[in-house]
Amino acid sequence: MLEENTEQKVEVxxxxxxxxxxxxxRELARLSGIEPSNLSxxxxxxxxxxxxxHIERIADALDIDDISKIIRLTKNATKK
Incomplete structure (x- = not known):
């Protein structure tokens, strides 16, 4: 019998x-002060x-006041 696990993952x-x-x-990196490699x-x-x-700095750089515009929580089903 297969068991299904549900893992949650944060997507930026x-x-x-x-x-x-x-x-x-690179422009977002400049505005946020976060290294381009970290943003990538x-x-x-x-x-x-x-x-x-980092989320706060991205929000400030892009003038975003709703965190759901920056991150999303998804569920991934994995089978055992």
Whole structure:
């Protein structure tokens, strides 16, 4: 019998935000003070940890006051 586990994952929606604003990753890095490599890793889901400070800096840089525009919580089902 297969068991299904549900894991939750935080997605940082940097690519969506950049596309909406016609902005480059380097420009967001400049505005937020976050290294471009860190933003790239966040955007591509390669970071295991998401720091609240980074989310706050992105929000400030893009003048966002709703965190759901920056991050999304998704559930991934895995089978055992």
């Amino acid at each position: 929606l940097i690519n969506d935000l950049l596309a909406e604003r016609n902005m480059s990753l 890793n966040l955007a591509n889901g390669k970071r295991k940890r998401v720091y609240l400070e």
